[in-house]
Amino acid sequence: MTDPAKKPLARRIETRALLIWLGGAAAIWGFFNVASEVTEGDTAAMDQRLLLMLRRPGTLSDPIGPRWLEESMRDVTALGGFTFLTLATIVAVLLFSFHGKRRQAWILAGAVLAAQVSSEVLKTFYDRPRPSLVPHGSYVYTQSFPSGHSTLSATVFLTLATLIASVEVRASTKILIYVLAVLTTIAVGFSRVYLGVHWPSDVLAGWSLGATWAFGAWVVLEWMRRRDVSRERV
Template sequence: MEVKSTFKAYFQILETPTVQVVLLGGGFLLLMLFETMGVLTPFDTQLHGALSQYPLAEWQQDILRDATAMGSNSVLLFIAFVAALGLKFQGYTKQASTLVFAVIAGLALTFALKYGISRGRPPLAQHQVDVYTQSFPSAHAMMSTIVYFYIARLFAKSTTQISVKIWVYMVAGLLTFFVGISRVFLGVHWPTDVLAGWLGGGAFVAFCFYILKWQRKLRIRHQ
């Protein structure tokens, strides 16, 4: 019983938006710093080279393309639009508008970072899908994290059962994991591009919920 209480306490701490912004945002900033310093290149090159030695079968490529499609801008924008519309009709206007803000601002930030850092993609001959922008961070990884974890967090906040919260986060985690991993195996991203996308997207979601929390406190204070 004591172990369960301790686990619940730690889980609640980790679920705090401020803690998440610091941890995830700090990790993202470190990766970005290391990338600009060229520290990540040897690791990425070695891992990418190791994966390239095992060519994918056609059916494996099809599965990976399906996974990567779940992180495409068109799919994520559609999911975010439906979710925001549903939230609006249910009376959760602030959550809906914050989701819209998260998606638009997330896209703007992602592509600003891509062009600002301007990291090249892995060798073109290994690409299994078309790409048009720079590599760092992975937009698929970052935007899928923002959309899926924003929705997951709303579901998690609607229940007090830790087991339900864990399952909800696991589903969102698996979705974003497969989207990110597919980008590496399809040869269009370095591994740390994807890791940076996960960390940056997670920090951005936490920041959005920090805003909602701050707005709620401000509203209560003025009542």
Template sequence: MSTVDAAVTRLFGLLLLLGACFLGFIALSDEVSEGETQDVDERVLRMLRDPADPSVPRGPWWLAVSAEEVTALGGVTVLFLVTLAVCGYLLLARRYRTLLLVLVATLGGGLLNTLLKQLFSRPRPSVVPHLTEVMTQSFPSGHAMLSATVYLTLGALLAQLAERRRLKAYILGVALLLPGMVGMTRVYLGVHYPTDVLAGWVAGLAWALLTALVARALHRRSPALRAEARRPVE
């Protein structure tokens, strides 16, 4: 397969995945809005708690502590610090256009999540006590969506710097693993329904794919951006 054919295949794959995410989110949000998923959502939350005392999560004592620590990886504070550190590196490396893309991807993802939460206005789960503090609406999960947006965007940028396929696969694998772990902790802590987290993952992946496609188009049309990408980091 030629280089051009491979590039066209990758582009088609990205577009197909983006379309699947878009349709999947619409279908899931429709089911949630109609209450079709409520029974299953509540059943899953109850399964994760002691039947005699819903305030006690199943598993050893350290699991709840670990869940609170892992869930912070999707919090605004941690994601802000991670993004700030990456932006600082890009600024020092004089990758100004790449820096702008990172800011648009992360800030845009946060704005989109806020708009979606206000649009659906789904209350937080009340079937079990929350094991951590929450203040916003439930659908879609902000932790799941923002962690997917940030880690996948940064993972894709880092993967471009790796030459070997196994390194690229490792980087993207970690970028997928982190949002996955964050999302599962939100359900375990009782602050989100499973469908909230699933919707957050799908929306975050869709936004990361969209920004990647926009960056790809800008890269092809902008000689300055291509020159910046080829310039070695001092």
């Protein structure tokens, strides 16, 4: 006879598993849906409209807002750059390793490497030109779709938040970590459009791709946790 006490636990596990698959499917669907719209040219009008909204009418070389805002956007966009995120990843991996959290270290390194490779492959595959509608406010040298800054910032910040939260006991700290990760990711993506180096759809696709890898990192972490619990019970 089935133990009644185990039924609520089984339901929670089933519900959590369902949410995991739904979350992963939503992130993947988001990327390929945007990619399909971009390929068919359906995002062109909206991309141009949103990009022009961030420029002074009649002066496309001048973004809206004061000069300090434009300089701040360059600082923010650097947070999603290859150099900063590489250094941040290396430091985080070393810190996790020094504190005996080798699992978290390997998961972070794997997620970031996968995000970088997939971003470069997809850029080459879709081969979308950078926006030529407005002058660029930052140096660029690769294709436009998906946004590499948006992809890597979402992967690094969201994965890092998940891994730190896994070893943090206070709920308030967990919430703060996730809020900071999400806000930073959004700020980096917005800065790419503000500086005219990406179409909004590039950023949206980058967020979806980065969220997919961050979500995958969380799934791996949860799987390892459950495996350890099962072993302890044996």
